[in-house]
Amino acid sequence: MNLLLLEPGEADGRGVVRLEGPRARHLLDVLRAAPGREIRLGVVDGPLGTGRVLRADAAKREVELEIRLGAETPPRPRIDLLLALPRPKVLGRLWAVLASLGVGHVWLTNAWRVEKCYFDTHVLAPETIRAGLLEGLVQARDTRLPVVTLHRHLRALVEDELPREPYAARILAEPDGAGRGFSAIGRGLPPDGRVLVAIGPEGGWIQPELDLLEARGFERAGWGGGRPLRTDVACSVLLGALADGMAAGH
Amino acid sequence: MNLLLLEPGEADGRGVVRLEGPRARHLLDVLRAAPGREIRLGVVDGPLGTGRVLRADAAKREVELEIRLGAETPPRPRIDLLLALPRPKVLGRLWAVLASLGVGHVWLTNAWRVEKCYFDTHVLAPETIRAGLLEGLVQARDTRLPVVTLHRHLRALVEDELPREPYAARILAEPDGAGRGFSAIGRGLPPDGRVLVAIGPEGGWIQPELDLLEARGFERAGWGGGRPLRTDVACSVLLGALADGMAAGH
Numbered sequence: 001m002n003l004l005l006l007e008p009g010e011a012d013g014r015g016v017v018r019l020e021g022p023r024a025r026h027l028l029d030v031l032r033a034a035p036g037r038e039i040r041l042g043v044v045d046g047p048l049g050t051g052r053v054l055r056a057d058a059a060k061r062e063v064e065l066e067i068r069l070g071a072e073t074p075p076r077p078r079i080d081l082l083l084a085l086p087r088p089k090v091l092g093r094l095w096a097v098l099a100s101l102g103v104g105h106v107w108l109t110n111a112w113r114v115e116k117c118y119f120d121t122h123v124l125a126p127e128t129i130r131a132g133l134l135e136g137l138v139q140a141r142d143t144r145l146p147v148v149t150l151h152r153h154l155r156a157l158v159e160d161e162l163p164r165e166p167y168a169a170r171i172l173a174e175p176d177g178a179g180r181g182f183s184a185i186g187r188g189l190p191p192d193g194r195v196l197v198a199i200g201p202e203g204g205w206i207q208p209e210l211d212l213l214e215a216r217g218f219e220r221a222g223w224g225g226g227r228p229l230r231t232d233v234a235c236s237v238l239l240g241a242l243a244d245g246m247a248a249g250h
Numbered sequence: 251m252n253l254l255l256l257e258p259g260e261a262d263g264r265g266v267v268r269l270e271g272p273r274a275r276h277l278l279d280v281l282r283a284a285p286g287r288e289i290r291l292g293v294v295d296g297p298l299g300t301g302r303v304l305r306a307d308a309a310k311r312e313v314e315l316e317i318r319l320g321a322e323t324p325p326r327p328r329i330d331l332l333l334a335l336p337r338p339k340v341l342g343r344l345w346a347v348l349a350s351l352g353v354g355h356v357w358l359t360n361a362w363r364v365e366k367c368y369f370d371t372h373v374l375a376p377e378t379i380r381a382g383l384l385e386g387l388v389q390a391r392d393t394r395l396p397v398v399t400l401h402r403h404l405r406a407l408v409e410d411e412l413p414r415e416p417y418a419a420r421i422l423a424e425p426d427g428a429g430r431g432f433s434a435i436g437r438g439l440p441p442d443g444r445v446l447v448a449i450g451p452e453g454g455w456i457q458p459e460l461d462l463l464e465a466r467g468f469e470r471a472g473w474g475g476g477r478p479l480r481t482d483v484a485c486s487v488l489l490g491a492l493a494d495g496m497a498a499g500h
Contacts, residue, residue: 244473247476
């Protein structure tokens with residue numbers, strides 16, 4: 001646990017929070033929390049801070065912390081993802097991965113090669129999504145919960161909703177690595193620009209979908225490694241290379 | 251299945267191979283293989299090629315293919331990995347990921363913060379490793395099986411064995427993203443140079459280990475995203491950004 005995440009409002013008026021359950025157990029059993037110990041923490045969609053252990057009760061499995069929060073909430077990640085709904089097994093792994101990489105908004109979409117049954121999975125239940133995302137935030141020491149929305153009509157999403165977002169770049173990931181590399185694109189982005197990355201289904205987008213995306217300003221780009229990757233690995237590689245380039249560009 | 255992988259010697263003298271088991275079932279049930287159909291295939295550590303379906307027997311669950319192989323084996327990936335042995339759950343996921351990303355040699359090593367019990371896992375059994383690696387090769391349409399070796403003494407590995415390898419660069423991954431980014435380092439590598447990436451245990455290398463690696467020419471580098479990542483995600487992000495930079499550099 002790289003960060004203790006609190007829900008907004010969990011602390012009382014004096015800035016004291018009493019924890020039970022998994023977080024208390026982790027503090028007691030793994031971090032061996034004892035009074036006086038400082039713990040790195042954050043509030044979901046709020047600031048980072050520290051907590052000083054006031055009381056650590058191994059018998060009752062309770063920990064009480066006095067928390068001090070910073071003034072500012074971490075900035076929202078500048079990368080958003082337009083993702084064709086992957087199969088449930090892959091999707092279940094993705095929530096923590098995406099939150100740890102730092103994604104602002106995950107637009108999950110239907111596509112021609114997305115199986116209809118993928119929409120019925122428990123992996124899309126709000127509590128499952130949230131649990132996975134929180135796990136990723138804890139790993140990455142971030143508090144900014146990615147926004148996740150589900151869209152059954154790619155055309156309506158691409159033509160009506162996405163154009164309202166002021167993206168500095170829209171990138172269409174090529175499975176075979178054609179086009180400019182993601183790190184090169186990252187280097188060329190303006191310092192504060194947001195960017196949207198589209199990653200297709202296994203088997204790829206069909207031609208009318210590619211035409212639709214390109215007509216709406218998506219630029220084709222690839223991974224320099226040029227090998228077809230599983231969706232979860234592709235997300236790590238492409239968003240990771242993009243972020244690496246963005247940091248190097250400035 | 252992006253590639254049908256054959257073991258060396260599986261084809262008879264006439265270039266005909268008869269498949270049973272999981273590969274035959276996939277050809278029959280998913281790819282709906284019928285006589286005349288061309289299938290993309292490769293031989294482990296050998297060339298890529300195609301196979302023409304001669305016979306597809308749904309009742310017997312058998313497929314017979316006539317294979318034609320190219321003249322050349324794909325080049326060995328230019329990136330090697332020095333990895334502190336991760337916990338079994340993470341390691342079990344890693345084989346397919348690493349083979350799909352393209353790694354020449356995986357040097358698994360002990361380190362101060364590696365739990366001793368990690369060495370006793372079934373995930374280190376040769377057949378488990380091989381099955382995971384083959385899965386990654388099938389995903390990435392490659393035939394080059396990564397070499398995996400296990401080392402109980404980091405110092406002996408770093409001082410005696412690694413110096414024999416003619417690496418053009420040795421990179422020490424910084425969990426907090428300090429140092430040059432991986433894609434920038436990739437851009438600067440010579441066109442045929444091999445590179446070794448060291449990724450530490452959860453909790454990081456201890457200072458004497460860092461000193462040891464730096465004394466042997468490892469350069470610190472980070473991921474521009476600057477967030478601590480789980481080992482398997484870190485491997486995807488760092489090796490992926492490096493490969494992206496290497497392709498862009500030339």
